[in-house]
Amino acid sequence: METSQGPLDEVVARLRVTSTDLAQIEVKAAGGGLPKDIWPTVSAFSNAEGGLIILGLDEKHRFAVVDGFDATAIREAVSNGFRPRRSDEGAGPVTPRPIGSVDIAVVDDAPVVVVDVEALPAGQRPAFVTSQGKEAGTYERVGDGDRRMSTYGVFLLSTNVEQPRVDSEPVPGATLGDLEGALVERFVARLRRRRPRSVAGLASVEDILERHNVLASDGATPTLAGLLALGRYPQHFVPQAMVTFAVYPGTAKDVFVGEQRMLDRRVIEGPIPAMVEDVVRAVLQNIQVRRVVAGAGARDEPEIPELAIREAIANALTHRDYSPWALGDQVRVELFPDRLEIANPGGIWGGRRVVDLFSGTSRSRNAVLSALLADVPMLNSEEAVSENAGSGIPAMTGALGRSGLAAPRYVAHVTDLTVVLDRHGLLSPETGDWLASVGATDLDADLRRTLVLVHRGYAVDDQVLRAQLAMDSADAKQVLRRLVDDGWLQFPRRTDGAYRPGRRLDGVLRDQVALFPHADVRGHAPGSIDDRIVNALVNEGQLSVRAIAERLDTTVGALRPRLRVLVAEGVLIATAPPTSRNREYRLSSRR
Structure with missing residues (x-):
């Protein structure tokens, strides 16, 4: 079954x-x-x-x-x-x-x-x-x-598809004087230069700030978004809207090296543009730099690209949960010998899943703040804090891929989200040892890199491979198909899901063999239901779902989800719409 x-x-x-x-x-x-x-x-x-x-x-x-x-x-x-x-x-x-x-x-x-x-x-x-x-x-x-x-988790699930408004609410006790004058001036100048229609007909700075939701409708009180983006010291009103930064000597927080539990520890505060710059600076001061030849000269490059660090922290500060339930928590940036982790309160908003984050679309928990930061300049450049165009994660992935690093990995729970950036390349000596242990050393480089991504727990699909391995979508699908055909991977459980380890990467069973030498868990398992569907159509040419179920000795209900996936992945072609009684399936010529 x-x-x-x-x-x-x-x-x-x-x-x-x-x-x-x-x-x-x-x-x-x-x-x-x-x-x-x-x-x-x-x-x-x-x-x-x-x-x-x-x-x-x-x-x-x-x-x-x-x-x-x-x-x-x-x-x-x-x-x-x-x-x-x-x-x-x-x-x-x-x-x-x-x-x-x-x-x-x-x-x-x-x-x-x-x-x-x-x-x-x-x-x-x-x-x-x-x-x-x-x-x-x-x-x-x-x-x-x-x-x-937790009550907080129940609240997040209950409101996951409703647009929060907390970032547009006025901050009690805050006044126009709590905004950083120089940053406000640069913000307004940028609007007049880049978005003149958005300030047309407005004579005063206060009117411009109210139109762009920096000030509430009373024209005098900063909103939470305005204070976070342009405030002198927002933490006076929201103390935990900050970043804590820590560097650990071991690969876990409880690992001591000698007497040291932390190598560096900082509290980073101020408006979001300042916090982004300060976090980037702190990370760069604590990671290695390599010398890269470029044309006739050479340049220094950090082991994690600066662009990826900046986008990750900007995303965390922009999309974290600022509701009263979460204002007791902060964004945490933690550097380990093998990775950088950036965690923020609030899971993925809007009913999306991890695989949806790589789609290049923008959907913001904090709509006012996100729109605002697309026009707020960084402290030391005219570049905006974010683009608010869904380009942040693809940009991170591309920068990491060009440096030979894995795509960002997201670990999502209901109440928090963590992005993990690796410090070392995909095909390192350690991953080489792992590939040898599973018998994959003779595979093409792109196939080996894909297996390493899956082994590390990444949600891999053709979009991730396209960005990570600098290939087009058709080539990425072909890599994944080859790995499925050879038993390294399985097709996703859902049409919009990630690929899964196949029978040759069944880590639980493989790791347990040494612990339970007499357990019969390594025998030849029957082919997956996907394999059996394909084999049935190889033999018969074209079949209905009921005919396939009879040949596989299974139920129509068990088959339908797999048929949807195989059609979405281009393995099968459906001959009629889903509601048609005449709908049958045949193999795609692209298979």
Whole structure:
């Protein structure tokens, strides 16, 4: 049986090797009936990227099947929790109604119930246990368990598609005198030079500042955006709207080198243009510089490009959450021997995911601040703090790629977002050792670089490769297709998702072989459902979804998501629209 986490037999093998639940896989014995704690897990999976629940296996006994497990009754009980409610019925166990499939499968010749939970659309979150209410009943997945989400997290999920207005609100107690006169003067001059229509008919500076939301409608009180962008010392009113900078001697915060826990520590304050420049300066003072030959001369280049550092910190300060829930936290810039991390409060706003950040489109949590910073100059140049055009992350990625470094890696949670910039190149001695350990040293350089990106946890798709490896989209798709065909990668789970490690990069099983030498986890697994779909069409030429399901001995529901992905990736061609009864599939000639 195919699941969102792979074939069920492979999922069970992985669980038995690791002897624990996993981040997106939860197992419950359910020998005495449907456990109540299934609904917090459904809530947690619905609020993230989805996940798999298997009922009828006993974690305490190495995930053996449970004697006397009533699969039919359990399936009915779970299905009842997922079904739509009539208007005269009360809400189900989880609100809003969860999305997913519930089916009976066979493990070790015994029935189990498989619940494949899909992520709820951003506009419908949070999913919460109805009887506990939204505040106490919203859960998130942490490691292999479910944890009640913080009030702040619930607030962020509830407002994730509503445009925040906090940056346009006046700051109590602030006056025009709290703005930096010289910076305001340069800002107004830039507007008159570059955007004359935006100041047309306005005689006074105050009128210009009000029109551009630096001042509130009273024409006298700075807005939060105006204070952050043009203030003398915004931290007088919002003390934590600052940056903390730290340099650590080891690869983790708790690593000491001798008596040293930190090599450098600074608090960086002021308006955003000043903080951006000061952070860039602090990072450059603490990283290595290399000498690069350029034509007849040579120049010094930092190991992380200055452009990438500047864009990363500008993005963090522009898009962090400035709501009252988050104003007790600051942006954190932390330098380790192998990487630079920049973390800001507030996850990815607007219902987007990590892979969407590389699309080159702009969507701002703080719309007023973002627009303002596109016209606010840096302290020591006429360049604006940001472009507000979605170009920041592509520019970072390009600068890193030209220096032989990996694309920026984003680690997103509901309440925070961290961008990681590597200090060392993709094909280093360390990554060379890893490539040798998986048998990939003979692959072409672009294929090896792609595998290293995946190995490091990057969300890789053709857009990331295009920027990172300086190739066009068609070539990037071809690289990914070759890696899929050879078993190194798998196609995304969704049409707009990232590629996943394939059977030859199954790190969990590979790493566990040495720990469990007698565990049979390295045998030849059957081909993935994508491989079997392709093979069926190679043999038959053109088939409907029901015909494919019959040949693969699976369900139409399990097939449809994979067919959507394969069509999106150009592997298959659909012969009719999705709503047509005559819709069939055949292989693309580009395959």
